Amino acid sequence: MTPVLVIGATGHVGREVVRILKTGGHDVRVMTRDRNGADDLGVAPGEVVEGDLRDRASLPAAVEGIETAYYATPDPEDNIVMLENFLASAKPAGVRHVVRLSARSADINSTDDLARRHGVAEQVLERSGLEWTHIQPSWFMQMMFGYAPGGRMELPGGEGRIGWIDTRDIAELAVKVLTEPGHDGKCYSISGPEALSYGDLARIMSEATGREFVYVDMAPEAYRERQIALGNEAWSVDLRLQLYVNIRAGRYGGLSDGFEKAMGRPATAFAEFAKDCAEDLVRQLDG
Numbered sequence: 001m002t003p004v005l006v007i008g009a010t011g012h013v014g015r016e017v018v019r020i021l022k023t024g025g026h027d028v029r030v031m032t033r034d035r036n037g038a039d040d041l042g043v044a045p046g047e048v049v050e051g052d053l054r055d056r057a058s059l060p061a062a063v064e065g066i067e068t069a070y071y072a073t074p075d076p077e078d079n080i081v082m083l084e085n086f087l088a089s090a091k092p093a094g095v096r097h098v099v100r101l102s103a104r105s106a107d108i109n110s111t112d113d114l115a116r117r118h119g120v121a122e123q124v125l126e127r128s129g130l131e132w133t134h135i136q137p138s139w140f141m142q143m144m145f146g147y148a149p150g151g152r153m154e155l156p157g158g159e160g161r162i163g164w165i166d167t168r169d170i171a172e173l174a175v176k177v178l179t180e181p182g183h184d185g186k187c188y189s190i191s192g193p194e195a196l197s198y199g200d201l202a203r204i205m206s207e208a209t210g211r212e213f214v215y216v217d218m219a220p221e222a223y224r225e226r227q228i229a230l231g232n233e234a235w236s237v238d239l240r241l242q243l244y245v246n247i248r249a250g251r252y253g254g255l256s257d258g259f260e261k262a263m264g265r266p267a268t269a270f271a272e273f274a275k276d277c278a279e280d281l282v283r284q285l286d287g
């Protein structure tokens with residue numbers, strides 16, 4: 001059995017992809033820029049390859065002998081170059097199918113940078129000549145682990161609603177796509193079962209944990225200043241701010257039944273996530 005290559009294995013979804021692949025008895029190869037970061041993934045040292053998508057010379061060792069790859073990265077300005085570097089190594093190595101983590105908003109014509117970049121990346125992959133599958137999730141429930149330091153969720157989201165999805169669900173779908181035939185050329189747009197505002201999230205997290213979470217709607221400019229002061233890079237803060245403008249305007253409230261159709265069960269509800277992950281949520285209250 002050839003291993004499944006996981007790029008972005010130390011990320012929110014990738015680490016769940018690795019966990020589910022290993023639980024299912026599949027062979028895995030993890031690519032990371034620093035093998036020490038893979039210590040908590042539950043993989044053997046021989047299953048880890050160091051590689052950097054910005055360094056083409058580092059990629060042949062990662063793709064050698066691989067047929068199927070999961071691909072996720074953050075969204076810096078050169079993310080298309082990173083994807084092109086990967087594809088340029090993957091194709092001659094005989095990689096057959098790439099499953100890429102995109103976003104529900106992906107749209108090559110969007111004025112929103114993140115949505116446009118995902119749209120462009122999807123097109124680059126589709127034109128690569130390899131088999132492809134796009135996974136387009138809504139926002140991750142697991143972002144809540146760091147959104148409310150001290151219990152205060154201070155974000156510029158207004159009353160906007162989002163169809164939050166559990167990263168464990170995204171990974172379950174990704175593993176199905178990676179390990180079963182029939183997903184070439186498919187695009188899975190997936191959300192959780194309910195559209196919830198940040199106020200709703202704070203209430204549900206409070207109920208699930210017995211601790212107090214509050215949502216404070218923050219002015220976008222004040223949010224930007226704070227994020228920069230915290231040391232976040234300007235490109236990343238500005239990408240997020242564009243998203244918050246859209247959230248405030250209620251543009252991300254739409255739901256999709258793509259997960260239930262693909263997996264034959266409903267996606268995880270936020271209340272269930274909050275109960276399962278109560279300890280992780282509470283950690284940010286205490287320190």
Ligand SMILES: NC(=O)c1ccc[n+]([C@@H]2O[C@H](COP(=O)([O-])OP(=O)(O)OC[C@H]3O[C@@H](n4cnc5c(N)ncnc54)[C@H](OP(=O)(O)O)[C@@H]3O)[C@@H](O)[C@H]2O)c1
Pocket residue numbers: 007008009010011012013014031032033034037051052053054072073074075082101102103104114137138139140143
């Ligand atoms: N957050 C959300 O709510 C949300 C919603 C929808 C879609 N998305 C999309 O999800 C994607 C991010 O996925 P994620 O949150 O699971 O990942 P993540 O937590 O942002 O982790 C990023 C991963 O990318 C890898 N990486 C970064 N730079 C790299 C490089 N130069 N070479 C090789 N690997 C590199 C990192 O690996 P190492 O550090 O180990 O090298 C890490 O595992 C983004 O495209 C985002 O737009 C996010």
